[in-house]
Amino acid sequence: xxxxxxxxxxxxxxxxxxxxxxxxxxxxxxxxxxxxxxxxxxxxxxxxxxxxxxxxxxxxxxxxxxxxxxxxxxxxxxxxxxxxxxxxxxxxxxxxxxxxxxxxxxxxxxxxxxxxxxxxxxxxxxxxxxxxxxxxxxxxxxxxxxxxxxxxxxxxxxxxxxxx
Numbered sequence: 001x002x003x004x005x006x007x008x009x010x011x012x013x014x015x016x017x018x019x020x021x022x023x024x025x026x027x028x029x030x031x032x033x034x035x036x037x038x039x040x041x042x043x044x045x046x047x048x049x050x051x052x053x054x055x056x057x058x059x060x061x062x063x064x065x066x067x068x069x070x071x072x073x074x075x076x077x078x079x080x081x082x083x084x085x086x087x088x089x090x091x092x093x094x095x096x097x098x099x100x101x102x103x104x105x106x107x108x109x110x111x112x113x114x115x116x117x118x119x120x121x122x123x124x125x126x127x128x129x130x131x132x133x134x135x136x137x138x139x140x141x142x143x144x145x146x147x148x149x150x151x152x153x154x155x156x157x158x159x160x161x162x163x164x
Contacts, residue, residue: 032068034095035061039127039134039160043076057141059100059125059160061091068092070100072124072141084110087117089124097128102140133158 039059044052055076062069067090074085086106091098102118111117118124118140126137138155 031095032061032091032093032098033063034129035068035091035093035098035127036063037061038163040163041136041159041161057160061098068098069103071106072100074141084108085117086112087124095129097126099126100124127160134160134162136160 037060039061041057043055043057045054046052053076055074058071058073058075060071060073070089070091072085072087072089086109088103088106089100090103091100093099100123102116102120102122102124104120105112105115105117109117123139124141125139128135128137135156136159138159142155
């Protein structure tokens with residue numbers, strides 16, 4: 001009985017000593033705190049001879065435990081329709097670049113109850129911080145932009161700004 005207790009204590013002590021070394025070899029997905037905050041991009045575009053139309057794109061990133069999530073909101077007024085996109089996404093990456101993938105369509109989305117706007121796990125957008133600006137690579141989220149929609153080429157450039 002004493003030998004089992006001693007063996008148990010040695011195993012537990014060994015795990016305590018080794019666990020910091022194991023944590024340091026895990027991928028750095030937990031170092032995304034610098035991305036927490038609100039990002040926005042506003043598009044204005046003329047429509048015929050009338051008033052300009054708009055689309056506002058917002059991304060809010062937050063952490064919960066060791067996981068990071070994004071709320072993606074696109075709101076706009078385009079000819080003959082008002083759009084409202086509300087999507088919950090999962091964030092992965094590191095302090096310099098992140099990917100946001102779709103988790104689910106939220107209740108405020110104009111398609112809610114009809115269908116999911118994006119497939120679960122579908123890549124939406126890639127953001128990379130160069131030290132001076134945020135470079136955006138539009139993936140599935142580009143279909144919410146009247147200017148970018150339907151483009152077959154990669155769309156990469158400086159779009160979003162952190163608003164804090």
